């Protein structure tokens with residue numbers, strides 16, 4: 001925010017047509033829509049004729065190329081890498097299936113997404129269960145099915161311990177951490193804070209519980225961070 005005295009005013013969302021030559025809060029639109037004849041080498045008119053409009057088109061070839069390139073980038077430096085497809089990004093079944101064929105696990109953040117991954121044939125032990133909102137019902141299922149639970153907060157840790165106790169199991173858990181890398185605005189809304197000692201408290205709780213086992217650490221420092229040094233620092237801090 002540029003002017004700190006100006007408190008932001010909430011305004012309800014609205015849809016405003018954006019016409020050529022007119023100025024609105026987004027600035028002046030200067031060009032026509034870029035209409036192409038082809039998408040991924042296929043004629044758009046033919047597609048519209050066959051499937052109707054509006055139509056979303058995805059290239060299976062491009063997805064496969066991209067995920068292979070992504071994995072190679074990590075594997076060149078460290079071979080023990082697993083790629084998880086974030087269902088929230090796009091949970092179209094065909095797209096998820098392509099990624100699972102490429103060996104990607106499912107990364108889910110809700111009961112709906114967990115069930116969806118199972119319906120698509122992903123076994124529990126290839127599902128990473130993230131996010132701040134896991135119901136007790138889905139936790140029971142996920143723990144029984146051996147899913148990788150990434151714990152977001154203390155209440156959730158309590159629920160997982162209760163479910164594991166009920167089921168007479170030891171639940172392996174990963175803690176989601178948040179901390180300051182010094183390069184970006186720290187994110188405090190998800191996970192256990194490192195600097196305040198909250199993450200240490202959670203780790204201690206797990207160590208003392210007969211029904212929990214700490215098997216990993218997770219962190220996501222924020223959305224759209226393009227500063228590589230931030231990720232280097234993230235990894236250093238987690239180690």
Ligand SMILES: *Cc1c(COP(=O)(O)O)cnc(C)c1O
Pocket residue numbers: 088109130131132190220222223224
């Ligand atoms: C969506 C989401 C984020 C942010 O993900 P980006 O892809 O970086 O926008 C982070 N944590 C959780 C639990 C989320 O569901």
